[in-house]
Each structure stands twice: as C-alpha cells, then as structure tokens.
Amino acid sequence: HGRGKEMESTRRAWVGEDMVLSGVDLNFNGWGAKYPHSRDRKVALGICRLSGARRVTTDLILEGGGIEMDGRGTVMVTESNMFHPKRTKGLEKPTAENKARVARELKRLFGATKVIWLPGLRTPGDCTDGHVDAFARFTEVPGVVVVHREDSKEAAYKPEYEATRRHIDILESSRDALGNPFSVIALPGPSTSRKPPKGGKIEEACFSYANFYIANGAVFCPEFGDPKADKRALEILQKAFPSRKVIQLNIDGVAYGGGGIHCVTQQQPDASCVSQQW
Numbered sequence: 001h002g003r004g005k006e007m008e009s010t011r012r013a014w015v016g017e018d019m020v021l022s023g024v025d026l027n028f029n030g031w032g033a034k035y036p037h038s039r040d041r042k043v044a045l046g047i048c049r050l051s052g053a054r055r056v057t058t059d060l061i062l063e064g065g066g067i068e069m070d071g072r073g074t075v076m077v078t079e080s081n082m083f084h085p086k087r088t089k090g091l092e093k094p095t096a097e098n099k100a101r102v103a104r105e106l107k108r109l110f111g112a113t114k115v116i117w118l119p120g121l122r123t124p125g126d127c128t129d130g131h132v133d134a135f136a137r138f139t140e141v142p143g144v145v146v147v148h149r150e151d152s153k154e155a156a157y158k159p160e161y162e163a164t165r166r167h168i169d170i171l172e173s174s175r176d177a178l179g180n181p182f183s184v185i186a187l188p189g190p191s192t193s194r195k196p197p198k199g200g201k202i203e204e205a206c207f208s209y210a211n212f213y214i215a216n217g218a219v220f221c222p223e224f225g226d227p228k229a230d231k232r233a234l235e236i237l238q239k240a241f242p243s244r245k246v247i248q249l250n251i252d253g254v255a256y257g258g259g260g261i262h263c264v265t266q267q268q269p270d271a272s273c274v275s276q277q278w
Helices: 040-051 096-110 155-172 227-240
Strands: 074-078 114-118 136-138 144-149 183-188 218-223 245-250
Touching: 074 096, 074 136, 096 114, 114 155, 144 155, 144 227, 155 183, 183 227, 218 227, 227 245
Parallel strands: 074 114, 144 183, 218 245
Antiparallel strands: 136 144
16 A cells, blocks of 8 residues: 545546546546536546646547557547547547547557547447447457457347447457457356346446456456356456456446446556645
8 A cells, every 4th residue: 555645526436537547638528428527527637736747638538448558559449439429529420530530639649550440339328338448458468359248139138249249350350550460359248147236227237347457466357246157257357367366346336337347447657645635
C-alpha cells in the first residue's frame, strides 16, 4: 500500500471510462448524454493536476472501455460505440471519412498506427453502446486476442450470437500494426448466473469474461456462478497470461449494474503525492 490521493466524490463508479490515460482527457459525456456527468468529467483533469501530468485534450468523445490497445500500435474499437448521434459531433455514421478522422486522432493521442474496427452491438440495457472491452481484448502474448463469444441461440441472444462471431471472423482475417496475423481465442460466456442482487437488473447485466483488469503480477477476471464456464474462462485466461496469476472475483454488484472489472478500474503510474482535493 502506498500513499493515496483524495478526490471529490463523483456521481458514478465507472472510473475506467473517465479517468485519465497517460494525461489524455477522454472528454467523457455520460455515454452519449444518457446520465448526468458534471462531476465525472472532472476526473481526468483532477488526476492530471494531482499527478503533475500534462493534460492532452481531444474533440472526440471517448471512454476507456471503448479503446483497446496492444502497446505496439494496434487499437481496437467498435463502430456501435464510436459512431453515435450523441457522442462526437459529425461522427454519427461509420463512413470511410469518419473512420479516417478517428484513426488520425487515435494516432495523435495514443500512437496508434493500425485501427481495427469491430461492428460492436447496441442493446437497450447497455449504456455504452457496445464497448470493445466486453468483446475483445489483447493479452500479454503478442498477437493473441481473446474474444467474447455468445453461444446461446435463444432469440433474446441472437444479436449477440451473431455479433460475436462476426468479431471473431474479422480478427482472424486481420493483422496487427506490425503486420502479424492474430491468434484468436474464443472466450465463451456463462450459461447461467446468480440471481441479481437488490437493485440489479438482468437486462443491464454484463456477463463477459473479457472484461478483465491486467495488474503488474495478476489478472482479475469475473466469475458469474456457472462453475463450468467460470473454470473454462480461468483456464483460457491463464494460458493467455502465463506470467501473471489469474484471479476470479464475484462481481455481481458490478455486473448487474452493466459493467465489469475493467469498467471500474484504470491503470495509474506510481507517483509521489500528497492528499488534496480538486
């Protein structure tokens, strides 16, 4: 445990969406103005001030869960999240021109030289409009990507069933920024789950093992109460992160609120600091 920073309270817990990334203010707007977010918009600025980082701004409306990077120039995003009438002005549709605009800005902000576009998916209960961190993630092994796959063929899950297979097809035919093909590993979701906690809504739940958090010596991933699927996800992720210990956590309170471990976390470089408010 090191020294910490105290900040004003925010309206919501999704620090993965609005917290600073290496000084980049993601210009959070409440997932397309769906929720009040005046306090949440201050998080990135506050962290930059507390850590002494230079604040980099952008005209794009971005969210941490909507950007997945491999650290070698490759970025994955979803069209369903990036192109939205209430996010970035002028980026309502996934045209070639709009994709080029986004690619230029992601290169400026994060050094991205290759952007992989996944269709994503919008569902009534998902305020993120299909964040990539619930669909596809890079691993510590170069070129290895784990991809959420919905296996239920029930009518209610048909859109997700089709979208996740489309994502797998796209990634299997894509290459990273260095020109290397991907090794795609399917990460099936659970077939069953525990009952929602008080206040939780099944229609808003996020049941994706891909929404994990990578720490220095560990990977924290969810478990949903499906013993077979939980064990399978643990084994798949452990192979994808051989130098880290994969730890599963019961995150029902978060999952039924529409998010996962990656949604409520954000990496922050170590820096000496004093307790203060902003």
